Amino acid sequence: MTITEISRLIEDRVHSSRMLGSNKSLVLHGGGNTSVKVKERNLVGEEEDILYVKGSGWDLETITADGFSPVRLDHLKKMAGLERLTDSEMLNEMVTHQTRATAPAPSVEAVLHAIIPYRYVDHTHADAVVAISNSVNGDELLREIYGDTVMYVPYIMPGFDLSRLCAVLFEKEPLAGKKGIILLHHGVFTYGDTAGESYDRMIELVDKAEQYLAKRRASAEPVKITERTSVTPLDLCIFRKQISAAAGFPVIIKRATDNKSMDFCNREDVTIISQQGPATPDHVIRTKRLPLVGRDIDKFVNAYKNYFAQHALTARNPISMLDPAPRVALDPCFGVCAIGKTVKDANIIADIYEHTIDIILSATSLGGYSALPAKDIFDVEYWELEQAKLKKGNAAPPFTGEIALVTGAASGIGKACVFSLLARGATVIGVDINPSVKDISANAAYHGIVTDLTSDDGIKIAADQAVLLFGGLDMLVLNAGMFPESKTVAELDYEKWQRVLQLNLDVNFRLLQNAYPYLKNAPKGGRVVIVGSKNVAAPGPGASAYSVSKAALNQLARVAAMEWGKDGIRINSVHPNAVFDTGIWTEEILRARAQHYGLTVDEYKKNNILKTEIKSSDVGELVAELCGAIFSKTTGAQVPIDGGNDRVI
Ligand code: ZN
Numbered sequence: 123m124t125i126t127e128i129s130r131l132i133e134d135r136v137h138s139s140r141m142l143g144s145n146k147s148l149v150l151h152g153g154g155n156t157s158v159k160v161k162e163r164n165l166v167g168e169e170e171d172i173l174y175v176k177g178s179g180w181d182l183e184t185i186t187a188d189g190f191s192p193v194r195l196d197h198l199k200k201m202a203g204l205e206r207l208t209d210s211e212m213l214n215e216m217v218t219h220q221t222r223a224t225a226p227a228p229s230v231e232a233v234l235h236a237i238i239p240y241r242y243v244d245h246t247h248a249d250a251v252v253a254i255s256n257s258v259n260g261d262e263l264l265r266e267i268y269g270d271t272v273m274y275v276p277y278i279m280p281g282f283d284l285s286r287l288c289a290v291l292f293e294k295e296p297l298a299g300k301k302g303i304i305l306l307h308h309g310v311f312t313y314g315d316t317a318g319e320s321y322d323r324m325i326e327l328v329d330k331a332e333q334y335l336a337k338r339r340a341s342a343e344p345v346k347i348t349e350r351t352s353v354t355p356l357d358l359c360i361f362r363k364q365i366s367a368a369a370g371f372p373v374i375i376k377r378a379t380d381n382k383s384m385d386f387c388n389r390e391d392v393t394i395i396s397q398q399g400p401a402t403p404d405h406v407i408r409t410k411r412l413p414l415v416g417r418d419i420d421k422f423v424n425a426y427k428n429y430f431a432q433h434a435l436t437a438r439n440p441i442s443m444l445d446p447a448p449r450v451a452l453d454p455c456f457g458v459c460a461i462g463k464t465v466k467d468a469n470i471i472a473d474i475y476e477h478t479i480d481i482i483l484s485a486t487s488l489g490g491y492s493a494l495p496a497k498d499i500f501d502v503e504y505w506e507l508e509q510a511k512l513k514k515g516n517a518a519p520p521f522t523g524e525i526a527l528v529t530g531a532a533s534g535i536g537k538a539c540v541f542s543l544l545a546r547g548a549t550v551i552g553v554d555i556n557p558s559v560k561d562i563s564a565n566a567a568y569h570g571i572v573t574d575l576t577s578d579d580g581i582k583i584a585a586d587q588a589v590l591l592f593g594g595l596d597m598l599v600l601n602a603g604m605f606p607e608s609k610t611v612a613e614l615d616y617e618k619w620q621r622v623l624q625l626n627l628d629v630n631f632r633l634l635q636n637a638y639p640y641l642k643n644a645p646k647g648g649r650v651v652i653v654g655s656k657n658v659a660a661p662g663p664g665a666s667a668y669s670v671s672k673a674a675l676n677q678l679a680r681v682a683a684m685e686w687g688k689d690g691i692r693i694n695s696v697h698p699n700a701v702f703d704t705g706i707w708t709e710e711i712l713r714a715r716a717q718h719y720g721l722t723v724d725e726y727k728k729n730n731i732l733k734t735e736i737k738s739s740d741v742g743e744l745v746a747e748l749c750g751a752i753f754s755k756t757t758g759a760q761v762p763i764d765g766g767n768d769r770v771i
Contacts, residue, residue: 123161132187134317143182148246151470152181157235157243171195175235177226191228194219198236202289207282209506233285240313242320247309247402250331253484255306256493267334273300277307302327307494339487351455355589359643362593364419366645369447372523375593376468379457386479387452399493401481403502405474411499413450422448433500441504450475463523465567519547525592530602532556534704538742539599549592553584575629585636595640597749600630601653608664619667626671647690649749652679656699660769683758692757694748698741699764731766
């Protein structure tokens with residue numbers, strides 16, 4: 123084949139892989155895999171058969187040509203004939219027979235792709251097919267739907283075992299004339315001479331299953347909707363603290379509270395239908411085998427330990443237990459809770475479980491949902507290669523799983539604090555009256571809330587939303603404030619004085635009060651950072667309201683530090699000065715101020731002992747560090763960030 127022919131084949135492969143990947147009812151988050159076989163000339167001029175197969179870690183929805191691993195086809199075919207092969211041996215053989223050193227490790231199903239004698243091969247975990255397969259008489263129903271147009275393969279551990287079994291079956295019963303392979307309790311394979319043929323067969327097979335389900339589900343009884351109770355944020359916070367303790371790290375909880383999710387959590391039979399197992403074994407890595415129903419975390423942890431103890435005895439290799447915390451919780455009040463280390467993880471779990479609910483309900487309408495036995499799921503959960511990933515360890519950023527709230531986040535120091543916290547792995551909620559707070563970051567771990575903190579509602583919304591959105595509150599950065607125009611004490615009108623004290627002091631007092639019960643339940647201890655001012659130590663004329671409000675806020679922080687130390691909450695203040703890269707300081711104002719002091723703008727910006735410019739980002743970094751390990755034994759402290767000021771020193 124010419125290089126152009128090969129790249130056209132791969133292009134087609136990428137295109138239809140993405141089409142499969144974009145259909146969430148076929149594959150979810152890294153699930154499924156595809157391949158194409160080509161003839162390629164190597165460096166010494168020999169023509170070789172090469173299997174381009176999806177690399178692990180790539181998602182079909184976003185895969186590019188680089189995501190496919192080129193592996194020598196003949197060697198893969200020979201591997202299918204071996205008596206036994208451990209996972210690490212299989213991986214070693216695949217990786218050492220790649221023709222591109224920088225390629226990702228091939229999918230664990232590469233050997234099966236190799237032995238299917240068609241150019242294109244597609245594999246999905248289509249919802250409709252697994253729903254039918256996981257119903258009480260699934261095998262018979264599938265035969266009723268597909269007859270002898272497909273090959274049926276009984277469930278066996280994915281990877282080498284599955285490939286070996288298929289190699290034996292293909293000898294007895296050729297694939298020619300069949301449209302695909304149904305892997306019971308697992309998924310579907312299709313194949314074809316063109317990418318389109320394989321894709322069309324996948325859609326055709328899945329369509330048949332979907333039509334069958336639609337017919338049966340239409341006659342199923344509707345679910346009784348029970349009345350909803352509203353969520354108390356503190357209950358959710360305590361729930362998160364307990365799960366975090368079981369996991370050994372702080373977790374994010376994303377809740378689904380749409381009608382379907384709430385109905386599922388409130389079904390009378392939820393403790394039965396949700397306790398059968400995942401829809402396809404692959405999902406166990408994300409969701410664990412079973413969700414927690416209700417809030418008894420100790421009971422869940424004990425059951426998980428028993429499950430591990432029971433199956434570890436017959437495991438293929440020595441294994442160590444994963445953390446025993448649930449990844450999905452079904453609560454009649456909280457809804458479907460997806461529990462992850464990060465927002466991204468939680469979102470993936472939420473997606474998988476949303477599809478799992480559909481599958482369970484479909485299978486229930488067919489007479490009952492019945493997943494694979496626990497032992498089969500355990501084998502995938504404790505797969506050797508998965509264990510290897512764990513052993514590599516992960517250098518997660520320090521605030522992974524923790525939730526921070528920053529006030530006045532739309533610009534300046536507040537915005538900088540958001541970025542410094544996000545960079546350390548925190549999930550961040552930015553609050554501001556300015557609507558642009560919604561758009562300061564596209565990171566999934568960021569959420570902006572537009573609210574007026576001087577209203578009763580605003581304060582409640584700010585504190586409660588962090589908990590309702592992500593499960594808790596670990597860090598609070600009190601930054602919102604105002605700096606009014608210069609007025610002497612004699613000139614300043616009382617109303618203005620009150621407004622400054624309300625925003626700079628009262629709002630923060632109330633936020634602290636509202637956040638206290640949540641901070642008290644932070645898994646690693648609550649932290650508060652107050653953005654004060656140089657004016658606390660060194661006030662200036664014309665800034666009475668501002669200086670007084672910041673000094674009073676500082677005093678409030680010191681008292682709270684003394685009162686809340688017993689709850690593990692640390693409260694520290696930073697005192698910035700002369701931070702000019704904020705919205706208030708235009709070039710014009712800067713020039714005028716500099717002129718007033720007989721300085722150039724640059725001299726004016728660096729008018730401090732260190733002759734250095736202080737930027738918002740410098741303050742953001744200090745605020746984030748104060749929440750971190752270096753300051754874990756510091757509370758009630760005040761740290762200037764002003765380049766050194768002789769009046770403060
Ligand atoms: Zn699979």
